Structure formats: C-alpha cells, structure tokens
Amino acid sequence: MNYDVEERILNNGLVLSIKDKSKILSGDLWFIRLEITTTCYLENSDEELRRYFGEKIVRIKLIERPAVHECVVGDVKKSLLDSFLASTIHYMQTPKFLKRFKEKELRDYLEKLEKERRLREAGVIS
Numbered sequence: 001m002n003y004d005v006e007e008r009i010l011n012n013g014l015v016l017s018i019k020d021k022s023k024i025l026s027g028d029l030w031f032i033r034l035e036i037t038t039t040c041y042l043e044n045s046d047e048e049l050r051r052y053f054g055e056k057i058v059r060i061k062l063i064e065r066p067a068v069h070e071c072v073v074g075d076v077k078k079s080l081l082d083s084f085l086a087s088t089i090h091y092m093q094t095p096k097f098l099k100r101f102k103e104k105e106l107r108d109y110l111e112k113l114e115k116e117r118r119l120r121e122a123g124v125i126s
Contacts, residue, residue, distance in 0.1 A: 012098040015039040030073050032065040034080055040101060049106055057105050
C-alpha cells in the first residue's frame with residue numbers, strides 16, 4: 001500500500017511528505033513502514049549547494065515496526081507518526097534548522113567526495 005498520508009510545507013519552506021509503505025508480512029502480521037521525505041528547495045543564493053545537489057536537497061527517514069498484528073495496524077501507524085511529529089516538527093520549522101540542515105548536507109557530501117577520492121587514489125575503487 002503506497003499512498004500519501006500527509007504533506008506539510010513548514011514555516012521555513014521545507015516540505016515534509018509522509019508516505020505509508022506498509023505491507024503484509026504473512027497472515028495477519030504487518031511490516032509498518034512510514035517514509036518521511038524532507039525536501040529543501042534551494043535558493044539562487046545557495047550557489048555551492050546547487051552545484052552539488054541541483055534544485056533541491058531530498059532526505060528520507062524511515063520509521064519501521066515489524067510484525068504488527070493487523071488489529072492494531074492503524075493505531076501503531078498513528079502512534080509512530082504522532083510521535084515523530086511531536087518530537088521533531090517544532091524544531092524543523094525554525095530558520096536555524098534550515099541553515100544547519102543545509103550546512104550539514106554540504107559538509108556530509110564534501111566528506112563523501114573526499115573519501116571517494118582517497119579510495120580512488122589508493123586503487124580500492126575505480
């Protein structure tokens with residue numbers, strides 16, 4: 001079952017999309033998977049970020065719970081989503097979060113490029 005549960009545009013411009021990717025494991029047991037996609041559309045002033053990421057930065061977080069009995073699937077999904085939103089949405093909406101998010105994504109990407117460069121130089125990857 002793949003459908004959008006919710007999409008929110010936060011005060012700072014981040015777009016939060018929540019998709020239910022849950023499926024039946026076997027019989028009356030479900031594997032609950034909520035896919036939370038955070039999309040940050042980059043501004044023209046984000047030149048360095050745009051060079052590496054293009055128009056936007058997209059990050060996906062999975063919230064999973066295996067072997068959930070079908071009689072509580074709805075309650076478990078609601079509980080997982082409510083918990084995520086209650087613990088993170090306020091923080092994610094702040095301008096400070098957006099700035100730090102962009103800085104971290106750029107730092108992580110540049111570190112990944114540097115690691116790949118070193119591995120190529122060492123002949124580990126081509």
